[in-house]
Amino acid sequence: MEEQSKTIFDRPESLRDVVTHYCPGCTHGIIHRLVAEALDELGLRERTCGVAPVGCSVLCYNYYNCDFLEAPHGRAPALATGFKRLRPDMIVFTYQGDGDLASIGMAEIIHAANRGEKFTTIFVNNAIYGMTGGQMAPTTLEGQITSTCPNGRNLEDVGHPIRVSELLATLATPSYIERVSVHSPMHIIKAKRAIKKAFELQAENKCFTMIEVLSTCPTNWGITPGDSLDWVEKNLLAYYPLGVKKRPDQGDK
Amino acid sequence: MAKILMKGNEAIAEAAIRAGGKHYFCYPITPQTEVAEYLARRMPEVDGVFLQGESEIAVGNMVFGAAATGKRVFTSSSSPGISLMQESLSYIAGAQLPVVILNVMRGGPGLGGILPAQSDYFQAVKGGGHGDYRIICLAPSTIQEAVDLTIEAFYIADKYRNPVMIIADGMIGQMMEPVEFPDEINEPELPPKTWAATGAKGREPNIIKSLYLDPLRLEDNSIVLYKKYEEVKKNEVRFENYKVNKKNKVLIVSYGTMARICQTVIDELEAEDISVGLFRPISLFPYPEAALKEEADRANIKTVLTVEMSMGQMVEDVERVVKGAKPVKFFGRTGGIVPTPDEVKEQIKYLLRSESAKG
Ligand SMILES: Cc1ncc(C[n+]2csc(CCOP(=O)(O)OP(=O)(O)O)c2C)c(N)n1
Ligand code: SF4
Numbered sequence: 001m002e003e004q005s006k007t008i009f010d011r012p013e014s015l016r017d018v019v020t021h022y023c024p025g026c027t028h029g030i031i032h033r034l035v036a037e038a039l040d041e042l043g044l045r046e047r048t049c050g051v052a053p054v055g056c057s058v059l060c061y062n063y064y065n066c067d068f069l070e071a072p073h074g075r076a077p078a079l080a081t082g083f084k085r086l087r088p089d090m091i092v093f094t095y096q097g098d099g100d101l102a103s104i105g106m107a108e109i110i111h112a113a114n115r116g117e118k119f120t121t122i123f124v125n126n127a128i129y130g131m132t133g134g135q136m137a138p139t140t141l142e143g144q145i146t147s148t149c150p151n152g153r154n155l156e157d158v159g160h161p162i163r164v165s166e167l168l169a170t171l172a173t174p175s176y177i178e179r180v181s182v183h184s185p186m187h188i189i190k191a192k193r194a195i196k197k198a199f200e201l202q203a204e205n206k207c208f209t210m211i212e213v214l215s216t217c218p219t220n221w222g223i224t225p226g227d228s229l230d231w232v233e234k235n236l237l238a239y240y241p242l243g244v245k246k247r248p249d250q251g252d253k
Numbered sequence: 254m255a256k257i258l259m260k261g262n263e264a265i266a267e268a269a270i271r272a273g274g275k276h277y278f279c280y281p282i283t284p285q286t287e288v289a290e291y292l293a294r295r296m297p298e299v300d301g302v303f304l305q306g307e308s309e310i311a312v313g314n315m316v317f318g319a320a321a322t323g324k325r326v327f328t329s330s331s332s333p334g335i336s337l338m339q340e341s342l343s344y345i346a347g348a349q350l351p352v353v354i355l356n357v358m359r360g361g362p363g364l365g366g367i368l369p370a371q372s373d374y375f376q377a378v379k380g381g382g383h384g385d386y387r388i389i390c391l392a393p394s395t396i397q398e399a400v401d402l403t404i405e406a407f408y409i410a411d412k413y414r415n416p417v418m419i420i421a422d423g424m425i426g427q428m429m430e431p432v433e434f435p436d437e438i439n440e441p442e443l444p445p446k447t448w449a450a451t452g453a454k455g456r457e458p459n460i461i462k463s464l465y466l467d468p469l470r471l472e473d474n475s476i477v478l479y480k481k482y483e484e485v486k487k488n489e490v491r492f493e494n495y496k497v498n499k500k501n502k503v504l505i506v507s508y509g510t511m512a513r514i515c516q517t518v519i520d521e522l523e524a525e526d527i528s529v530g531l532f533r534p535i536s537l538f539p540y541p542e543a544a545l546k547e548e549a550d551r552a553n554i555k556t557v558l559t560v561e562m563s564m565g566q567m568v569e570d571v572e573r574v575v576k577g578a579k580p581v582k583f584f585g586r587t588g589g590i591v592p593t594p595d596e597v598k599e600q601i602k603y604l605l606r607s608e609s610a611k612g
Contacts, residue, residue: 046454067450070462078311079318086322111307
């Protein structure tokens, strides 16, 4: 009897008991949970400070049970830099969407990564601006329809989507960059492993770590949650290959 | 402590360290780059943090993140860089964090020039960024005063949990003068910074934010700020009079380097038997409204003359305060041109001539 009443699945201590505001089928919630599990398992919650972006996850501090700062659009890496430089003993992470990180905040992320700031970035790439209602992002795929490219992204007009992980992996300083996805249980398990590894490296005082997570936006993609998972598999994975882009032993610092 | 000869920028940088502002973020821009160069050398000596960011946008936000730790943080820039920091200043004020910013003003608009100016008054005093917030602004007219105000600024920022700007001009930044640093700084005690993000150990998480999607909550936050600024207006007004007396016909209102030049004007006119007084606002926000009104209202004052190194910005506050009781005139030059005492004297004589012509 004892055996049977053992809890095998529960809310991580690093998450609060609140109702989600994310749309049905949105994978932001899964990613929140993976980060929380990693913080719990590594015992980091009580010395962690998160930095929220501007985007659908601007309210992520409502879900996390740790200290949090809310940054202007795209500036989370600058806040994280300032904070971590003064508190190297703390664990700092930014949680950013692709509009936030790859468009308005591109300068901040590149320079933070290149300086080797010792925080972790969770980069949620859903190939669209979710919060403002589905506009084109720097990561929007060729031909993908959004409200500001109603005929599909035209490469002649706005260039190719940016592969941020590969771009940052060209820098010598960052210690760990990996792209993962959360569209299937198998991918979720791998994503969890990568996120935990990034926090482990940060706890060991290694410089900049980033996990790019391919994510869904059924609401603005205009398809069902189920079809969104298939869309990730078919389209996002084809352009954004998963895997480790930069390893700790490749770092220069 | 003995006096030492120091350049304004370096003296302000040293003052920041003395006040505990040992965490500094910067991006180079003339005419204040010596602050960064000085602190690049000094911060390692005092176990502080020095970091050159990729832009003033990033620097303002680094300061934002750094201030969230509860430690004293400092940044400096000049006009175009301060423009880029307006985003972070609005967020920092909204989130109620203490930071100290130095603006060593140069001529604008646009890239403008690198010589001294006072043309960022509107930006500093009336907003600059979006939303209902204010920056506490202190304007030194000597390097010693710049040192003293910088030291005070860190305390004031902590006390009100609000950005405080030392608003100087290129002359204050570049000039050398003897200065004295206090041996020790005695500040009244402040409440512990329980709001700082230090890790949610044994307490609920601290969230440092400016987003309130519920309009009533957002209005509440603006009311909290408003009440705070009312307190600031009560407690932090600073000004100085120079040769203000019952014989004055003209009252000059001027601040910073320009006020100092006006003192020379007043001394020289005195020798010619023309009596002029100077009212020098030191705090630009809060503006010394009551004190200025009192001086301008005196029966002997015929004209109030505002002198600025701009095309006329503070003069709008002088008009607001004087409320039509006396004619408010303006004289200024800008673009990096600093009015000479002779130019100001000419202006005053002209005003007095037209005054007596009116009979
Ligand atoms: C300076 C500024 N510009 C624009 C906005 C409006 N805005 C809010 S969220 C957002 C895009 C967010 O998209 P993304 O980062 O992809 O996150 P998602 O919502 O998809 O999770 C924009 C443009 C803003 N808040 N601030
Ligand atoms: S709009 Fe898209 S990204 Fe935002 S919560 Fe809804 S599904 Fe998620």
